Amino acid sequence: MHLMEYKYKDMIHRCFRCGYCKFPTDWSDVTNCPPYARFRLESYSAGGRLWLIRAWLNGEIEWSGHLAEIVYSCVSCKNCVEKCPHSFADDVVNMIIAAKTAMVNQGLLPKSVTEFLTNVQLHGNPYGISAKKRGDWMEGLDLEPYQGQDYLFYVGCEGSFDSRAQSAARATARLLQQAGISFGVLGDKEISDGNEVEMMGEDALLEDLAQRNIQMFFDLGVQNIITLSPHSYNVFKNRYPDFGGHFKVFHHSQILADLVKQGKLTIPETPDTRITFHDPCFLGRWNQEYNAPRKVLKAVPGATLVEMERNKKGALCCGGGSGNFYTDFLGGSEDSPARIRAREADAAKATILAVACPNCLTMLEDAVKVEGLEEKIKVRDISEILCG
Amino acid sequence: MSSIYQALVKIVGADYASDRKEELFTYSKDLGTSEPLWPEYVVAPKTTEELQEIVRLANEKKVAIVPLGGGMTLAGLALPQQGGITIDLKRMDRIIEVNEQSRYMVVEAGISHGKITSYLHKHHPNLMHSEPGAPPAATVGGNLAIHGQGDLAHPYGFNSDMVNGLEVVLPTGEIARFGSCAVGSGWFTMHPLPDIGLFLGWNGTTGIITKVSMKLYPNKKIRENNLFVVEKEEFVPDVLFEISHLGMAEDLIATSSEIPPMMNRLHYVSIMISGDSEEEMEFKRHLTFDVQLSKYIRSGVGGIASVSQERSRPQVSKSSDWKKGGGFEYVGAIVPVTSYPECYRRGAEISGRHDIPYTVLGRVIGSCHSMMFSWSYAFNRADDLTVKHARDALHETDELVMEINGTIWKPAIFGQKLMMDRMDPGALRLMKEVKKLLDPNGIMNPGNWEVI
Ligand SMILES: Cc1cc2nc3c(=O)[nH]c(=O)nc-3n(C[C@H](O)[C@H](O)[C@H](O)COP(=O)(O)OP(=O)(O)OC[C@H]3O[C@@H](n4cnc5c(N)ncnc54)[C@H](O)[C@@H]3O)c2cc1C
Ligand code: SF4
Ligand code: SF4
Numbered sequence: 022m023h024l025m026e027y028k029y030k031d032m033i034h035r036c037f038r039c040g041y042c043k044f045p046t047d048w049s050d051v052t053n054c055p056p057y058a059r060f061r062l063e064s065y066s067a068g069g070r071l072w073l074i075r076a077w078l079n080g081e082i083e084w085s086g087h088l089a090e091i092v093y094s095c096v097s098c099k100n101c102v103e104k105c106p107h108s109f110a111d112d113v114v115n116m117i118i119a120a121k122t123a124m125v126n127q128g129l130l131p132k133s134v135t136e137f138l139t140n141v142q143l144h145g146n147p148y149g150i151s152a153k154k155r156g157d158w159m160e161g162l163d164l165e166p167y168q169g170q171d172y173l174f175y176v177g178c179e180g181s182f183d184s185r186a187q188s189a190a191r192a193t194a195r196l197l198q199q200a201g202i203s204f205g206v207l208g209d210k211e212i213s214d215g216n217e218v219e220m221m222g223e224d225a226l227l228e229d230l231a232q233r234n235i236q237m238f239f240d241l242g243v244q245n246i247i248t249l250s251p252h253s254y255n256v257f258k259n260r261y262p263d264f265g266g267h268f269k270v271f272h273h274s275q276i277l278a279d280l281v282k283q284g285k286l287t288i289p290e291t292p293d294t295r296i297t298f299h300d301p302c303f304l305g306r307w308n309q310e311y312n313a314p315r316k317v318l319k320a321v322p323g324a325t326l327v328e329m330e331r332n333k334k335g336a337l338c339c340g341g342g343s344g345n346f347y348t349d350f351l352g353g354s355e356d357s358p359a360r361i362r363a364r365e366a367d368a369a370k371a372t373i374l375a376v377a378c379p380n381c382l383t384m385l386e387d388a389v390k391v392e393g394l395e396e397k398i399k400v401r402d403i404s405e406i407l408c409g
Numbered sequence: 410m411s412s413i414y415q416a417l418v419k420i421v422g423a424d425y426a427s428d429r430k431e432e433l434f435t436y437s438k439d440l441g442t443s444e445p446l447w448p449e450y451v452v453a454p455k456t457t458e459e460l461q462e463i464v465r466l467a468n469e470k471k472v473a474i475v476p477l478g479g480g481m482t483l484a485g486l487a488l489p490q491q492g493g494i495t496i497d498l499k500r501m502d503r504i505i506e507v508n509e510q511s512r513y514m515v516v517e518a519g520i521s522h523g524k525i526t527s528y529l530h531k532h533h534p535n536l537m538h539s540e541p542g543a544p545p546a547a548t549v550g551g552n553l554a555i556h557g558q559g560d561l562a563h564p565y566g567f568n569s570d571m572v573n574g575l576e577v578v579l580p581t582g583e584i585a586r587f588g589s590c591a592v593g594s595g596w597f598t599m600h601p602l603p604d605i606g607l608f609l610g611w612n613g614t615t616g617i618i619t620k621v622s623m624k625l626y627p628n629k630k631i632r633e634n635n636l637f638v639v640e641k642e643e644f645v646p647d648v649l650f651e652i653s654h655l656g657m658a659e660d661l662i663a664t665s666s667e668i669p670p671m672m673n674r675l676h677y678v679s680i681m682i683s684g685d686s687e688e689e690m691e692f693k694r695h696l697t698f699d700v701q702l703s704k705y706i707r708s709g710v711g712g713i714a715s716v717s718q719e720r721s722r723p724q725v726s727k728s729s730d731w732k733k734g735g736g737f738e739y740v741g742a743i744v745p746v747t748s749y750p751e752c753y754r755r756g757a758e759i760s761g762r763h764d765i766p767y768t769v770l771g772r773v774i775g776s777c778h779s780m781m782f783s784w785s786y787a788f789n790r791a792d793d794l795t796v797k798h799a800r801d802a803l804h805e806t807d808e809l810v811m812e813i814n815g816t817i818w819k820p821a822i823f824g825q826k827l828m829m830d831r832m833d834p835g836a837l838r839l840m841k842e843v844k845k846l847l848d849p850n851g852i853m854n855p856g857n858w859e860v861i
Contacts, residue, residue, distance in 0.1 A: 051523070060425075087429050
């Protein structure tokens with residue numbers, strides 16, 4: 022693709038590379054763009070990435086595996102969108118996603134990205150695990166398949182397949198049962214929601230997944246959806262309407278906050294705990310939901326809610342977005358964003374690092390272990406905390 | 410794989426050294442109008458020891474090194490004129506000490522000004538430093554290497570006047586410390602040791618600043634911006650003089666710009682005042698407007714444009730996106746405050762010739778001892794012709810500064826040559842000797858302050 026065919030050809034040169042986008046809301050450091058925090062070379066900052074993308078599309082530099090890794094190391098966390106002072110700020114992340122699309126269309130991808138996309142295409146999940154195993158997470162839970170109940174509980178790929186995230190899916194299902202919510206699940210009929218493939222530039226695959234999901238939801242009469250993952254929440258809420266799928270979408274934190282308020286959950290006491298909450302990007306910066314998970318956590322008897330230095334709009338991403346939980350371009354260093362975040366939770370003297378996203382759960386749990394903090398800090402999805 | 414690259418990897422690890430074209434491309438450009446200049450290697454050390462090893466390696470291999478902080482000068486000062494190794498110093502960013510009672514802090518020089526402001530705000534709210542109006546990613550070391558000025562320039566001068574101690578890696582790789590820290594008595598003063606002013610303002614050509622003790626100042630609880638407007642540029646020096654006589658303002662800046670229309674041909678003086686109580690603020694407002702500037706208000710040639718505006722971090726880089734173009738560069742000059750009218754008029758003419766709406770600004774340094782006057786020229790990064798116009802305008806402005814007997818601040822190579830052409834031969838000779846002595850292999854940011 023040449024620059025002239027690129028959707029943002031009249032915009033991309035407007036990045037001044039001034040680096041406001043490196044900072045969180047409180048300006049505490051230049052490390053709030055996860056790939057820049059990890060590598061600390063200008064090429065990995067949002068501005069560096071935009072200038073490289075323009076140079077590639079312009080023919081100033083050729084495509085290379087390294088270029089693709091730089092582009093794909095963007096986790097779509099939207100910190101740049103939050104901090105860029107210019108009128109085009111809203112499109113900073115879109116310009117990067119569009120470059121990924123250009124790479125997809127030319128088949129110029131890092132191996133792990135190709136694997137991810139192929140797995141989703143073939144198996145409906147990025148792990149390449151047989152779709153038949155998708156319902157394994159709910160064994161022994163006595164859950165009903167979706168057949169017109171009030172809500173569809175959409176678990177998503179991580180909750181279905183990742184052993185750590187499965188525990189959050191199970192906890193959420195249990196809480197919904199406990200509160201008497203009428204809901205069903207898709208089991209092995211469930212397929213990927215498409216959020217990550219879109220962030221990775223695979224527009225056609227998003228369209229295909231969205232259409233298949235929408236058709237299935239229509240056929241089953243789904244109207245209300247509860248998602249475990251903020252990524253699913255984001256794509257169902259904001260992108261499915263573009264493909265004709267209009268549903269009422271809730272993230273599990275919103276439903277749980279409501280159930281807590283109504284007193285429908287018995288929350289176990291957790292004495293002497295200090296809980297800190299890690300805002301997931303697709304709940305926070307993408308959808309401005311900062312309160313629901315905090316409402317849930319404030320209701321935990323015996324626990325104190327403390328904030329990490331970077332929180333809400335200024336939170337540092339765990340580094341798992343845009344498929345990076347799988348492609349892992351940001352791993353392998355003490356400056357990996359998840360490890361920085363684990364240390365921040367420790368600095369806040371938290372005993373529980375609470376999350377509301379299966380991606381964050383796995384990323385941060387691994388990071389806490391590598392940092393040798395597992396004796397001090399437990400990483401828990403908010404649903405697991407409520408379950409005790 | 411070259412031996413230099415391998416050696417760099419050995420020093421800092423593979424993640425922080427690169428000879429790949431993606432990094433080289435990125436570091437070949439800065440934000441202004443300079444043509445790209447490619448380094449051969451990029452390296453980002455974390456410690457002074459790593460930096461020393463890199464400098465020793467460069468000496469051994471006789472390869473140029475270019476220190477880089479935020480890369481925000483716009484004037485190409487951290488672009489490698491002769492290839493070599495660009496050393497990105499931003500990983501050297503620790504806060505080492507804050508001494509609240511003695512009002513100083515010791516930092517590593519790659520720290521950003523944004524981080525310092527945020528840290529003080531949270532942990533020492535009664536202290537502040539002089540933050541330049543640059544994007545907050547600008548570093549302390551880079552700012553000192555060009556004699557920058559910040560939002561306390563009016564009461565306290567250049568940022569390089571606010572240094573209590575320095576640690577520098579010399580061009581041969583040794584470390585040297587200056588100020589009280591050199592005699593092991595802490596970082597609280599630069600004097601009374603013999604003056605060795607060899608590093609500030611040298612664009613990294615005599616050494617790489619690694620640690621800085623910066624003076625901190627009282628940070629009052631309330632801070633506000635007040636705008637006074639006058640019709641004629643001739644009034645500006647006197648307005649500034651009157652306000653500096655009071656000695657109550659922090660930042661003191663006069664501006665005029667063609668856009669927005671309400672600014673066009675008018676001159677706005679921004680008067681930052683601060684206080685610990687509303688009573689103190691009211692007292693300062695009263696003295697500023699009702700006493701010191703009342704003659705302008707009474708005669709109808711000046712007036713209060715706004716009072717008590719909240720002070721927010723300047724987002725000057727917005728001016729880069731004029732006409733959706735993504736770029737601007739400015740000439741800054743250190744001139745007497747009395748030069749404001751001429752600087753404004755001649756600058757507006759240059760802008761007019763190049764079809765760029767004029768934007769000028771003068772920041773008072775000290776009690777009207779001088780002023781940093783800037784002429785900004787916006788361009789469209791995607792349109793070579795506008796870049797050329799901006800570049801030509803910058804060169805014309807450099808020449809204008811010389812013509813009006815000013816000095817160019819952070820001059821690009823073009824401006825450095827103009828300055829050195831007129832420099833006192835004695836000073837020039839001394840610069841040459843110093844350079845030869847400190848940097849025998851001529852590896853330090855060559856091309857900058859190149860005394861021939
Ligand atoms: C919108 C805008 C507004 C600005 N406003 C101001 C302002 O109000 N006040 C002001 O002072 N400046 C201003 N600037 C100019 C400039 O951005 C700042 O002075 C900035 O602080 C320079 O620091 P840096 O880290 O970006 O330096 P760099 O550009 O990285 O480096 C500057 C020079 O110093 C050398 N260098 C870098 N680090 C070191 C070191 N540790 N030791 C030795 N040499 C080193 C480099 O090789 C280069 O020659 C502005 C710039 C922009 C874009
Ligand atoms: S994305 Fe915005 S804030 Fe970031 S470098 Fe570009 S212009 Fe500056
Ligand atoms: S979306 Fe996040 S990772 Fe991507 S460039 Fe912006 S700040 Fe960096």
